[in-house]
Amino acid sequence: MLDKKQIECACGGRAGEFFTDFHGFKVRGWKCRKCREEFLDPRGVAPILKLNKLIKENALKTKIGVVGNSMTLRIPKPLAEAYNLHKGEVVDYVLEKEGFMVKAEA
Numbered sequence: 001m002l003d004k005k006q007i008e009c010a011c012g013g014r015a016g017e018f019f020t021d022f023h024g025f026k027v028r029g030w031k032c033r034k035c036r037e038e039f040l041d042p043r044g045v046a047p048i049l050k051l052n053k054l055i056k057e058n059a060l061k062t063k064i065g066v067v068g069n070s071m072t073l074r075i076p077k078p079l080a081e082a083y084n085l086h087k088g089e090v091v092d093y094v095l096e097k098e099g100f101m102v103k104a105e106a
C-alpha cells in the first residue's frame, strides 16, 4: 500500500499521492479526491514525531567524542531520519555567531 501512487479511501473514492508540510518537514501522503481526507505516510511521519518528542523532553543533546585528532558528534537517529541523512553523505558546516549548523549538500 505504502508505495502506491493511489490508494482506496474508506469512502469508496481514490486517494492520490501528494506532499504536504508536517511540523516543518515535507512528507508524502494520499488525499482522497472524493471526501478530501488525507493519509500521511507513517514512514515519513514517525521520525518527525520521535524528533519532536526528543525536543520536547530536551533530550536532543549529544556529547563531543574524539577520533584521532578530530572531534566527533553523533547525530541521533530520529534527527538523521527526519532530515534524510545517510552514512557517507557529505555535509557542510554553516558558521554562525552562537555556534554552527550542519547542512546537507543540495
Ligand SMILES: [Zn+2]
Pocket (backbone or CB within 6 Å): 009, 010, 011, 012, 013, 014, 032, 033, 034, 035, 036, 037
Ligand atoms: Zn474518501
